[in-house]
Amino acid sequence: MVNQAESILKSSALSVTSSRKKIIDIFLSASTALAHQDIEKLADQYDRVTIYRTLQTFLERGIIHTIPTTDNTIKYALCSDDCISSGHHHDNHVHFLCDQCGRTLCLDDVMIPVITLPKGYSMKAINMVVNGICKLCRA
Numbered sequence: 001m002v003n004q005a006e007s008i009l010k011s012s013a014l015s016v017t018s019s020r021k022k023i024i025d026i027f028l029s030a031s032t033a034l035a036h037q038d039i040e041k042l043a044d045q046y047d048r049v050t051i052y053r054t055l056q057t058f059l060e061r062g063i064i065h066t067i068p069t070t071d072n073t074i075k076y077a078l079c080s081d082d083c084i085s086s087g088h089h090h091d092n093h094v095h096f097l098c099d100q101c102g103r104t105l106c107l108d109d110v111m112i113p114v115i116t117l118p119k120g121y122s123m124k125a126i127n128m129v130v131n132g133i134c135k136l137c138r139a
Helices: 004-011 018-029 036-042 048-060
Strands: 064-068 074-078 093-098 104-111 129-132
Touching: 004 018, 018 036, 018 048, 018 074, 036 048, 036 074, 048 064, 048 074, 074 104
Parallel strands: 093 129
Antiparallel strands: 064 074, 093 104
């Protein structure tokens, strides 16, 4: 029986390795976006380079996406099924950073508005991070 991690890897035309399965399983069980060091702690049987290369491969294949943070680090989150098409990310949702607990969450139901740039400009990416207090901290 193929588990969810294996299914994700196979649908992305990637070979199934223990490190790739482990890292996808970490994302599947996470309730928040993860920094590289978070993944290192949870996948401590793999070295930093293996984790880095795996994350880069996942980014290239649209399995995960990056979220910029206020301290200029990057967090990673698993993409939804409709995040990628034709080899390009369509990750146009808002990310929320809780000022109290530090969790970074994808708000998949909150879409980034359409941005129309002036003539001569071309868009590469849109990142919208909203800071505030999450519902868990507010309770």
